[in-house]
Amino acid sequence: MFMVRKEMIAMLLAGGEGKRLGVLTKDLAKPAVYFGGKYRIIDFTLSNCVHSGLDTVGVLTQYQPLELNRYLGIGSPWGLDRRDGGMTILPPYMQKAGGVWYKGTANAIYQNIPYIERYEPEYVLVISGDHIYKMDYELMLQHHKERNAAVTIAGIEVDWKEASRFGLMHIDEHNHITGFEEKPKIPTSNLASMGVYIFDWKILKSYLIADENNPMSTNDFGKDVIPAMMNDNLLLNCYIYDGYWKDVGTIDSLWEANMDLLEDQPSLDLGDPQWRIYSVNPNQPAQFIAANASITSSLVSEGCLIEGDINRSVLFYGVSLGEHSTVTESVIMPRVKIGKHVQIHRAIIGDGAIIEDHAVIGSPDSKEITVIPVGEHVKARENLMGVE
Amino acid sequence: MNKQKIMGVINLIHETDELDKLTHGRCTATVPFGSRYRLIDFTLSNMVNSGIGEVGIFVHQRYRSLMDHIGSGKSWDLQHRKSGLFVLPPITDDVQELSRGDLFHFYQNRDYFLRSAPEYVLITRSHMVCNIDYRRVLEQHIAKQADISVVCSHSTEPVLGKARKVRMDENGLITEIQDSYGRMVSDHYNMEMYLMKKELLMDLVETSLAKGQDHLVRHAIFSRLNELNVYGYVHDGFLAIVNTINSYYGNSMKLLEPEVWRSLFTEPAPIYTKVKDGPPARYTNNADVSRSIIANGCLIEGKVHNSILFRGVHVHPGAVVEDSIIMQNGIILPNSTVKCSIFDKDVVLEENREVKGVSSGPYLAGKRKVI
Numbered sequence: 001m002f003m004v005r006k007e008m009i010a011m012l013l014a015g016g017e018g019k020r021l022g023v024l025t026k027d028l029a030k031p032a033v034y035f036g037g038k039y040r041i042i043d044f045t046l047s048n049c050v051h052s053g054l055d056t057v058g059v060l061t062q063y064q065p066l067e068l069n070r071y072l073g074i075g076s077p078w079g080l081d082r083r084d085g086g087m088t089i090l091p092p093y094m095q096k097a098g099g100v101w102y103k104g105t106a107n108a109i110y111q112n113i114p115y116i117e118r119y120e121p122e123y124v125l126v127i128s129g130d131h132i133y134k135m136d137y138e139l140m141l142q143h144h145k146e147r148n149a150a151v152t153i154a155g156i157e158v159d160w161k162e163a164s165r166f167g168l169m170h171i172d173e174h175n176h177i178t179g180f181e182e183k184p185k186i187p188t189s190n191l192a193s194m195g196v197y198i199f200d201w202k203i204l205k206s207y208l209i210a211d212e213n214n215p216m217s218t219n220d221f222g223k224d225v226i227p228a229m230m231n232d233n234l235l236l237n238c239y240i241y242d243g244y245w246k247d248v249g250t251i252d253s254l255w256e257a258n259m260d261l262l263e264d265q266p267s268l269d270l271g272d273p274q275w276r277i278y279s280v281n282p283n284q285p286a287q288f289i290a291a292n293a294s295i296t297s298s299l300v301s302e303g304c305l306i307e308g309d310i311n312r313s314v315l316f317y318g319v320s321l322g323e324h325s326t327v328t329e330s331v332i333m334p335r336v337k338i339g340k341h342v343q344i345h346r347a348i349i350g351d352g353a354i355i356e357d358h359a360v361i362g363s364p365d366s367k368e369i370t371v372i373p374v375g376e377h378v379k380a381r382e383n384l385m386g387v388e
Numbered sequence: 389m390n391k392q393k394i395m396g397v398i399n400l401i402h403e404t405d406e407l408d409k410l411t412h413g414r415c416t417a418t419v420p421f422g423s424r425y426r427l428i429d430f431t432l433s434n435m436v437n438s439g440i441g442e443v444g445i446f447v448h449q450r451y452r453s454l455m456d457h458i459g460s461g462k463s464w465d466l467q468h469r470k471s472g473l474f475v476l477p478p479i480t481d482d483v484q485e486l487s488r489g490d491l492f493h494f495y496q497n498r499d500y501f502l503r504s505a506p507e508y509v510l511i512t513r514s515h516m517v518c519n520i521d522y523r524r525v526l527e528q529h530i531a532k533q534a535d536i537s538v539v540c541s542h543s544t545e546p547v548l549g550k551a552r553k554v555r556m557d558e559n560g561l562i563t564e565i566q567d568s569y570g571r572m573v574s575d576h577y578n579m580e581m582y583l584m585k586k587e588l589l590m591d592l593v594e595t596s597l598a599k600g601q602d603h604l605v606r607h608a609i610f611s612r613l614n615e616l617n618v619y620g621y622v623h624d625g626f627l628a629i630v631n632t633i634n635s636y637y638g639n640s641m642k643l644l645e646p647e648v649w650r651s652l653f654t655e656p657a658p659i660y661t662k663v664k665d666g667p668p669a670r671y672t673n674n675a676d677v678s679r680s681i682i683a684n685g686c687l688i689e690g691k692v693h694n695s696i697l698f699r700g701v702h703v704h705p706g707a708v709v710e711d712s713i714i715m716q717n718g719i720i721l722p723n724s725t726v727k728c729s730i731f732d733k734d735v736v737l738e739e740n741r742e743v744k745g746v747s748s749g750p751y752l753a754g755k756r757k758v759i
Contacts (some may be wrong), residue, residue, distance in 0.1 A: 037668030285653030286423030
């Protein structure tokens, strides 16, 4: 049988539950959470794959896959409905010996060895659908090949205060990784792993099999596979990335990443014609801004009907905002209906929510970000101030 | 069940075109309209939303932009295993071909009609912008036992743009149709949408051509009002007739009523267009926008009032856009002013300039002009 061989294929881990996103991920896998006025988080990694010349992407789903599967379809919006390769959704499946969930990130890849082997790749890119960034994986692959490494891990310098949220790396002057700690309480490095790995497939396969046979293992890349490779003195290479990268795993970081887009010169450029972020088109008319409306420092998407005031906010498609209503420092997800004389400050409003006239949500001085669940109906009396 | 009853034909042959520079490099069907659409999107979407799964487009002249816009028809969900979208260009063996009437094209493409399964044919043009469910037209067509149904709009005020006038009796039976320059007084305007059985169309094509007549509406329909039951179906939603510059400008400005915006683009069903993947519109700290329609991909740093901005327009700080239509990727540089103007795609207005038209005669800048 004729089979097209691929130099590198991508395995995209999209099974994240996103517990720390609370009500926003009640019925939704984390990669399907909305971001940036028209996108979902996973659009960024999928678009990166396509722009980097990758045309074979396995998407590993597990938690709440319905909405995510429906969104991904056969990959057409990202140009991934291809004859050879393209997008394949890989959920956990039943086997003769009984089915099992993906026990960890490494186990998820282990269970899909047959899928990878179909393409006989030399390299496998393992990425996660939880991060917002634009990155050319081809440049990373070049780096990997030049160093002849067993694995290359992308790293980014993060704020020391936040460092303990990430897997942290120590490197030497050749960018070789000399130490790796997964989410330590007291960080000794601020070089965080971006969760982007390029493996030599033959080496990875043998380690995945060994890891699976180790009953003590938690079957996780960061905790088990990478440390095992390090113990065996394999060459672990670090590819340092200095662009915009954000893990939007918490309500605060999701809100912050949205606010980052509102600077007059945002560090994440969504408008680059050479690096468009593709997403499923919602088919909405252009937005209508009424006579008394005012919009400053904001992103507003198609289908919105704006009659009130908006400052420092992100509005997704199909949102309506009534007269004399004010929205500041907030993220309003798709199809939210906001009545008249409504005040919304420092909040994230889940998609399809209905906010009645005179309702007040959040407060300008609140430290916490108020979150209104998907489809919630908020009446005027409920004065929600900084309650999550 | 979803079996197709109607096939659609969008007839672009000899469309009235007084759109000046807007149609120098494109046909009427691909004139940008409504902030992110092209004229043909409306009739294509109406057909698809009415359950029509097979659409043929009789393209004629300057149709490169049309081919680029419609592609495989996927944006309108017209890329099917069975049926879908067919682009039927003129047969150009004969130099005189382009000047001949549209019945020749129907005749030349009769195989296309004969091969298709649906019983009825709906023929439309691209410049009648509306949102309509053709299933209602078919229902009335069957109820009245009509031979041909003609979609009409009712307006007591004079319409913008050029349209034929229709006179009908109290039952809706059409007694007279006149060209736009005719003297007849009527509140009913012909929306150039004709529904009939495919069999009847084929018969009209052959018998008219046999008599040396080559014009579908004038010869095959006008002249047979006595022999056939031709009924009017009155569409009561918004209609924009877009075939002159004044009607282009005036109808665009009507979209700035929220009710018109909502009904034209979403009711009863959404209008589809080619996907562009631009980011949401971005407003900076100095943005000042009111009573306007703004497409995705725009960057607004100045003032925009009473205007329509297409995708990817950049209004720099200190710039003012008023009562104007700025098409895709237009750039208004700092401290410049545009009033009562239509800018075609990729127009750049340099710094500290002022461009002004009047609402009865808007200033029109052709594609890629630098002012």
